[in-house]
Amino acid sequence: MDKQLHTHWFNLVSPLFPHNATLTSESTIDDFLVSASWLLNNDPNHPNKRSRTVVIEVPKDTINDYANKSVERKIEDDKKLCKQVKEFIHLLNPNHDTTDGSAPEVRLVACGSVLDS
Numbered sequence: 001m002d003k004q005l006h007t008h009w010f011n012l013v014s015p016l017f018p019h020n021a022t023l024t025s026e027s028t029i030d031d032f033l034v035s036a037s038w039l040l041n042n043d044p045n046h047p048n049k050r051s052r053t054v055v056i057e058v059p060k061d062t063i064n065d066y067a068n069k070s071v072e073r074k075i076e077d078d079k080k081l082c083k084q085v086k087e088f089i090h091l092l093n094p095n096h097d098t099t100d101g102s103a104p105e106v107r108l109v110a111c112g113s114v115l116d117s
Contacts, residue, residue: 010025013034017054017089018038031063032058032063037053038051051095051096052104052106054089054094054107055108056085056110057110
């Protein structure tokens with residue numbers, strides 16, 4: 001995956017997460033992933049308890065479609081992706097009952113059909 005596009009999408013979605021979120025990104029041969037979690041600060045017995053891990057996945061087909069679009073369409077798609085991520089985070093209950101240090105994962109797959117809608 002193009003490093004510039006990787007950086008673009010990471011910078012695009014990063015500000016949408018809580019200010020104390022820890023974010024990582026990864027490009028594979030098939031997709032682009034951004035993972036985020038943050039301290040919940042809601043359990044005095046587990047002060048370092050983190051939220052569910054949110055994974056934003058952009059599959060290879062969507063990446064290829066995006067790369068071939070005009071600048072105007074890319075801007076529209078960026079706005080749609082941001083809206084989708086914001087809504088996902090807003091509806092997410094980040095809390096969980098796992099106390100063993102592992103946080104369950106929730107995944108949002110950003111596909112071309114969502115961006116084209």
